[in-house]
Each structure stands twice: as structure tokens, then as C-alpha cells.
Amino acid sequence: MSEEKHTNSIEPVGTMPIPTIIPESTTIEKVITEIKSEVVDKTNVAESTTVEKAITEIKSEVVDKVNVDAAESTTVEKTMKEVKSEVVDKMNVDFADVKDEAPVSSANVESVEILSGHEAEAVFAVETVKSEIGVGIKPSDATEDSFKNDADVSESASMVVEAAPISDTSVIAPVTVKFETTVQNIALESVSENNPAEIGSIVAAEVASDSIPMKIAAEIKTEAISTDTPMETVSEIKAEAISTDTPMDVDSAASISSIKVKPAQNSECLAAKTTSATSETPTALASDGATEVVAPNCLTENDADDSLNVPTKDTDGTTQTPGKEKPVQETLKRGDEGFTSEIYRIKVDSLPKFTSVAAFKKKLGQLGLKPIKVSVQGTKQYPYSFVTFENEDNKQKALKVLNDTTWKNNNIYAIHAAPKKGTQLVGEKRPGDRSTENDQRAKRPKSTLPLHEQINDKVAAYWRYPYDQQLLKKDGIVKSVMNDWKRDLRKAGVDWVNASPLCPVESIIPSKVIKGYRNKCEFSLGQSAEGEVHVGFLLGRSADGTNVVRPTECPLVSEGMKAVCLHFEKFITEMSKLPIYNTQERTGHWRLLLVRETHAGEIMIVAQMHPQKLSTTEITEQGKLLGVHFSENFPEGNVKSISLQCYEGISHGFGSDIQLVHGPPVLEETLMGLKFDISPTSFFQVNYGGAENLYSLIRQWAGETKKLGAGAKSAKERDGKAKLYDMGVHHDGNAQTDIKAEKDGSKDASKDSVLRSVNVLDVCCGTGTIGMLMAPVANKVFGVDIVESAIEDAKKNALKNEMKNIEFVCGKAEDTLGKLVNTALLENMGLMGILDPPRAGLHKDVVKVIRATPQIDRLVYVACDARQSLPTLTSLCRPTSNNYIGLPFRPMRVAAADLFPNTPNFEFIVLLERESTN
Numbered sequence: 001m002s003e004e005k006h007t008n009s010i011e012p013v014g015t016m017p018i019p020t021i022i023p024e025s026t027t028i029e030k031v032i033t034e035i036k037s038e039v040v041d042k043t044n045v046a047e048s049t050t051v052e053k054a055i056t057e058i059k060s061e062v063v064d065k066v067n068v069d070a071a072e073s074t075t076v077e078k079t080m081k082e083v084k085s086e087v088v089d090k091m092n093v094d095f096a097d098v099k100d101e102a103p104v105s106s107a108n109v110e111s112v113e114i115l116s117g118h119e120a121e122a123v124f125a126v127e128t129v130k131s132e133i134g135v136g137i138k139p140s141d142a143t144e145d146s147f148k149n150d151a152d153v154s155e156s157a158s159m160v161v162e163a164a165p166i167s168d169t170s171v172i173a174p175v176t177v178k179f180e181t182t183v184q185n186i187a188l189e190s191v192s193e194n195n196p197a198e199i200g201s202i203v204a205a206e207v208a209s210d211s212i213p214m215k216i217a218a219e220i221k222t223e224a225i226s227t228d229t230p231m232e233t234v235s236e237i238k239a240e241a242i243s244t245d246t247p248m249d250v251d252s253a254a255s256i257s258s259i260k261v262k263p264a265q266n267s268e269c270l271a272a273k274t275t276s277a278t279s280e281t282p283t284a285l286a287s288d289g290a291t292e293v294v295a296p297n298c299l300t301e302n303d304a305d306d307s308l309n310v311p312t313k314d315t316d317g318t319t320q321t322p323g324k325e326k327p328v329q330e331t332l333k334r335g336d337e338g339f340t341s342e343i344y345r346i347k348v349d350s351l352p353k354f355t356s357v358a359a360f361k362k363k364l365g366q367l368g369l370k371p372i373k374v375s376v377q378g379t380k381q382y383p384y385s386f387v388t389f390e391n392e393d394n395k396q397k398a399l400k401v402l403n404d405t406t407w408k409n410n411n412i413y414a415i416h417a418a419p420k421k422g423t424q425l426v427g428e429k430r431p432g433d434r435s436t437e438n439d440q441r442a443k444r445p446k447s448t449l450p451l452h453e454q455i456n457d458k459v460a461a462y463w464r465y466p467y468d469q470q471l472l473k474k475d476g477i478v479k480s481v482m483n484d485w486k487r488d489l490r491k492a493g494v495d496w497v498n499a500s501p502l503c504p505v506e507s508i509i510p511s512k513v514i515k516g517y518r519n520k521c522e523f524s525l526g527q528s529a530e531g532e533v534h535v536g537f538l539l540g541r542s543a544d545g546t547n548v549v550r551p552t553e554c555p556l557v558s559e560g561m562k563a564v565c566l567h568f569e570k571f572i573t574e575m576s577k578l579p580i581y582n583t584q585e586r587t588g589h590w591r592l593l594l595v596r597e598t599h600a601g602e603i604m605i606v607a608q609m610h611p612q613k614l615s616t617t618e619i620t621e622q623g624k625l626l627g628v629h630f631s632e633n634f635p636e637g638n639v640k641s642i643s644l645q646c647y648e649g650i651s652h653g654f655g656s657d658i659q660l661v662h663g664p665p666v667l668e669e670t671l672m673g674l675k676f677d678i679s680p681t682s683f684f685q686v687n688y689g690g691a692e693n694l695y696s697l698i699r700q701w702a703g704e705t706k707k708l709g710a711g712a713k714s715a716k717e718r719d720g721k722a723k724l725y726d727m728g729v730h731h732d733g734n735a736q737t738d739i740k741a742e743k744d745g746s747k748d749a750s751k752d753s754v755l756r757s758v759n760v761l762d763v764c765c766g767t768g769t770i771g772m773l774m775a776p777v778a779n780k781v782f783g784v785d786i787v788e789s790a791i792e793d794a795k796k797n798a799l800k801n802e803m804k805n806i807e808f809v810c811g812k813a814e815d816t817l818g819k820l821v822n823t824a825l826l827e828n829m830g831l832m833g834i835l836d837p838p839r840a841g842l843h844k845d846v847v848k849v850i851r852a853t854p855q856i857d858r859l860v861y862v863a864c865d866a867r868q869s870l871p872t873l874t875s876l877c878r879p880t881s882n883n884y885i886g887l888p889f890r891p892m893r894v895a896a897a898d899l900f901p902n903t904p905n906f907e908f909i910v911l912l913e914r915e916s917t918n
């Protein structure tokens, strides 16, 4: 979670502008037309003739953006993890209560029901239920299918999944998991209650204040289209959902919104729990007699977390709950001495395997630290902890002491952690009070950190870790993803997973550059506490009014870009004299600054403005001023390309109307000996050296001699078996490949390439980078991507590099791949695929085509989100069925490449080979 809990610029409910109901806009047709035109405007895809297509495009663009603009939206991965922690945190409390009062058993629990706004978290919750209270469950078939449907956003919403007990274990209760999208429900309610405007604004505020994930926003949007929600509401939702300034904090919507434990008749344990509820305790008896524990941050605003336990003070200053032998989590109760609302919280990582709360508490005591709350989370293999202290001094002391501590050969890591969301400050209103804007604000614990640290925590979640530790953490994520994949494969009926490790997993390839590596950033415009114009990253409304923080100390931004930001501030205040855009009132002009920088240091800027009522002449004049300001009066400057963009959309986005005011419309980048023209909106990997490493690895794996490595249990064994063609990847992060030299014949890679007689499919090719890197060593390359401008760029870049054996097609891979495969097969060559889809993975129809084409015997899958790639990867590997005809694939190698230092993100690469019948 970011430091400030509500980092959006939209007001909470109380002051939200109430959308007016325009009668005509309530018709489905009008809504569809409006959303379509806005989407078309946004995505600049002229032939977006269907809403479905438009929505897919906007979704993919968002996903893309999340990938590309990690500087502003690194939070996806981060927040998913944090949500998990929150859930664990929450559940530890709840289940500690249940578990420690009396063991849960079939005698006292009839059912457990989990309501979640997010599928992944619900799945996680099920796992937690299993491990925390020992309720064994085996998802029904329906559950499995639904869970695998991750790639298809619209189908996975609001489904109810029943899970049956595992018959052969000590199973006790059936578990029901409901994916309840609270905001979506409100949207639906709004329609049924005939009060769309008011409720619409609540939805929008909900979206804004809790930053629901894109997935849910997309669902709401779909819902909105089909249920006549006024266009304005839809736009609001969409604006926030697609805003890169909106941190993808999935916290509220994604976390468990309630957990119902339904006691069986005469259940002493739960009856005791119910009756022991104090007046402050938000535990309520649900209408069906179930004890309902309402999670923090859900719409009722109850704060279950701090009031569930009734702890007493221990001698060491920590808390102890009577009767708890092995407390999972302990907390002070509001009103108790020492209650601090969990503001002074740290996260402790790299704990020894199997660390328990008791053991860790003891260790903290030995180190002379005095926590008031300790929880241990994560897996048994990779436990981590949140520890809360009474004040800043104690917290700082703990950070210092723990970071100097080695425990059981583990170098412990302690970092500042965000105050727990939903915790209340002493003296605040009680839970259950009606929310007002002030309440909402009061609930945000004030961060005591300097602003630059707050913004770094938001955009570069790993910045506090030394780089070697960042890499270790990412390796840990890969391992845990591999475990999850194994579990998914087993569930899918794959029989070989039990016999062997899935495949060798290589350690992550580090980035060559750790700081200032991003070659593209979008900066927001806002103000400092003193009311000065600031260009930087959106922090959200802080207590002192600051909403944008300069990137001066940001580890992702280069010095060149920092200088551009400062110079743009000067432009606005001294040259342009037009005010910045106000997202609330939709007044003012300057709204965004996009900066790109090549490896050689050439810079492109696009300044975005809302034209409001300015005349064409006035806009042209602003463009001229901008051009002069950066081309002539920028002392640090190598600003080659300067553009102005007028954009009237509500959303934070990028329209098509880019007016060049100085220099060329594109920057030229040279990567691995090839030249690429990059326009403002082109996809290009944000980390130059990281991209070299990634692409070199892809080439190497694509060129591996087929089959020779199958069955190897380690990379070493495999390399011994396989004739690896060294195309330049180096695990020290120094790729050396020079495609131009290969093409010219001064390097012999192309001559000897095992791909010489192979056609390569570059699925989701973007601007064709990977395909062009493969072309010199392959027979022919076929690229496909959904974005027309990307395909145009790809074609131009192929011409620029005089590549004749490469073709690009624009379209959805799921619609066009079959045809492309047929064309590729005409040449009677071998066929392989490189799949580099957006975050959500590939459409199942793409998998079906690949599975059904026996000539495709090798795949390199590249994922920017390892965990989200699992459904697609599993579909590629699951046994043959009516749905997936053709032999399955098997993973041969897995690696990660770090393209995003100081953030939790990385690229995940899997080499798959087709199983054979012999």
C-alpha cells in the first residue's frame, strides 16, 4: 500500500459532484456510442467498431500502460502482495480468535463463507482458511474452471463458487467463496433503486478513494453499459480506472469484505465468540445466524481489526491474549495504553524458514526491542512480519537494530511499512458513524516520512532494499509462482508434476542499470504545500495540500528527465502563464508531461493541455513558446522532439492529437545493432539494458536445439545435453548481441542458427522488436498485434533495418492467429512461437490454435506478471481434451529478467516444448 492511503485526486463521497441525469444518455445506444467514441478517441484505433473491441482495447492499453509506466503504476504487483498481507493480517486476527477459543472442527462449524471483491484474493483466502483453521476444501469442478478463467475478465466477476470438503482428510466444513464486487453491487443497486445519480457518485468515489483494480473497473463499466447507468458515471469510473495516476491499490475492493463462520448447532466456540463481542466490536450476528466479521475498509466502515482481540499487557511490553498458546497475531485494543493505530509499523523480511510469532517475539525481546504488535505472514518457506511500535523512536531503533541482525544465517531486512489501512487514530469517531469527508480524511494516518520517501514508497516499492536483496526477493517470487504453477498443473490433471521438478529455474538476470533507468515517464502536474506548480508523481491529497511530488529523489528517473520536469515548471509559471488543469473542477490547462529519452541521451517531450476555450491561435502560440523554451533555453538540454497535445477527455490518458512544434516526430533508438523509430505512444521496453538482456535470452532459448534438454533436472545438466547456441545472453546482465553484425555476416550466428529452417510467430509483437531480433536467424517471422499504430511502427522499423523476411498483421491474436499459422505453414518449415501477451495472458482461443497446430513444437512465453501468466501456461500444458486438442507442452526452463529495479516487477520467461508420443 502506498504511504498515503487515499492517494487519488477525486473527493470522497461528500463532495463528489453529483452527475446529472441526462435522459437521452440513459439509453443503451447512446451510452454505447459515447463510450465507443471516447474509447476510440483514447485508443486511436479507428476501426474500433464494436464496444466489445473498444473495451478490450482500452483494457489491453491499460494493462500495457501498467507494464510500461511502472514509474506511476508499479503498484499492481505491490498492492496484490499487500492485499494478501492485509488479508492474512485480517484473517490471522479473525481466525486466531476462532481457533484459540476452541479448535474448529466439524462439531462446531457448519460452513465458512468468504466474500471477496477479487478472485485471486478469494482463492488466497481459501488457502488461508485451509492453513489457518484446518478446513480442508477441494474446489468443485466448477470452481476449478472458474479459477482458470482468469484471462477473461468479464466472465470471472461476481460468481459464486462452492467448494466441497475433501473426503479423505479431517475436513470439517464446506467453504463457499463468493466474489462480491461491492462497488459493482452498488452500481446494480443504483439501477434498481432508481437513484443512479447519487449512487453513481458513490461508485465513482469508491473507485477513486479505494482505487479499485482495473479488472473490477472494467466489470463496472460493462455493467454500466448494460444497465443504463448515466454516461457521466461511467466516464468517471473509467477515468479513474484508466488513470495511471490512480494507484492500482486493490485493497478495499480486493480484500475480503467479510468472513462468515456459521456455527453448527450448539457450537460453544462460536457462541462464546458471539456473546463476548463488546459494544465496540463490529462482530454482528448475521441474519442467518452466522457470526459475521466485517473486514476493515469495506463499505460499512467498521474497524474489526483493532477490536477483535482482548489482549493484556505482557511483561515485555508486548501483548498477550489469555488462553492463546500460539497467537498468530496480537494487538492492543483501542483505549488500551500504548494503542497507536499501527502508524509506527515496519515490515521485516528474510526471516528464517518456519519463524513463529512466539520465536520472533522472543528474538525481538533479546534485541532489546519493544513491539506492541507482531504478526508473521507469508509462507513457511518465506515468512515475513509486520511489527508495530509505540512511537517513532522505537520504530527507528528497530529498523537500525534489525538491519544489523543475522538470525540463523539470514540477514534480516527491516523497512518502514505503511500504516495499516483503516486503523483509526485515537480520538477519532467510532466505527459505524456515518462517513463524511472529514471522517475519511481523519482516517488517513498522517505519514511522518519526508515527501520524497512517501512517493518513492509508492512508485518504487523496493527502493529501500539493496539491489542484491531485491533480486533475492524476486527469485523468491519466482519460486513461489513455480509452486503455484505446479499446484495448478496438478489440479488440471497433469501427471508428470509429481515425478519431477517442473524444470530448471535460473536465477534472475540483473539489470545493468539500477537507478534512473526508465526511458519513458509520464509526469503529473500539481502543487506543493506552498501552492507552487510541481511536475512529478501524484502522491494524493496530503494533509498539507501537497498532491504532486517532484521526482528529484526518485530512483527510477534519470537526471535528464528530472531537469526536464523542473524546466517545464518554469515554462508554466514564467512563459505560458496558463494554470494547471484541475481534475475536480475540470478547469485550467496543463495536465501531463510525457518524456522519452534514448540510450544516447536524446529527449522527446509531449506536453498535454486541456484547450478549454483557447482559440487555435492561442494554442499555437503556447506551442511556439514551449518549443523555444526547450530547444533554446534549456541549458541541460538535448531535447530533440517537442510536441503539444490537446486533450479534452476526462481520463488521464493520451489522445491522438499530437502537434509537433519542434524537431522530428520520432526518436531513433539503437538496440542490439538494430534501429527503431520511437513515436510518443510506441511500446518500447522502459529499461534499455534490461531489454537487451531479455531479448538475448529469448533468442537463445528460441534457438535451442529441440528436445535435447527434456528431462534435465538442472540448468547445468540441461546445458550439457542441449546444444545451446550462445546468442549473447550473459547472466551477469551484460548482453552482447549485435544483430546488425549478424545480418552483415561479420558474426556467424545467422549462418549456423538452428532456426534457419523455422518460421517464427511473434504473438503480441507490439512494434515488432522481438520479431526483428529473430528475423536474422530465422527463415521468416510473422508478427501480430491488436494496436494498429504499433503495427505501423513495426512495418516502418522493418523497412528501416532492411528486413525482408518479416510480416506484420494487425488484429486480435485470437481472431488472426489461425490464418497466420496457415500462411506460415505454407512454406513447409518448422514453426515456433514467441508469446509476449499483456498482463492478463492470452485468450483461450490463441492457446487452442497453438495446441491444435502440431508443427508448433516450441514456445518462448514472456510475461510481465508471472503469477497472472499461470492460467495461460497451464492451458498450454494441461492434458489433451475436447477443448484443447493436440499434445500438451512442457516447461523446459524458467528464468526472470529484472527490467524494473527498485520495484517488485520483473519479466518472467518460460521455454516450453511440445510433448511427443514416443
Ligand SMILES: C[S@@+](CC[C@H](N)C(=O)[O-])C[C@H]1O[C@@H](n2cnc3c(N)ncnc32)[C@H](O)[C@@H]1O
Pocket: 060, 064, 067, 683, 684, 685, 763, 764, 765, 766, 767, 768, 769, 770, 784, 785, 786, 787, 790, 811, 812, 813, 814, 836, 837, 838, 843, 864
Ligand atoms: C507486453 S507488450 C509486448 C510488446 C512486444 N512484444 C515488445 O517486446 O515490444 C503486449 C502487447 O500485446 C498487445 N495485445 C494486447 N492484447 C492483444 C490481443 N488480443 N491480440 C494481439 N495483441 C494484443 C498489446 O498491444 C501489446 O503490444
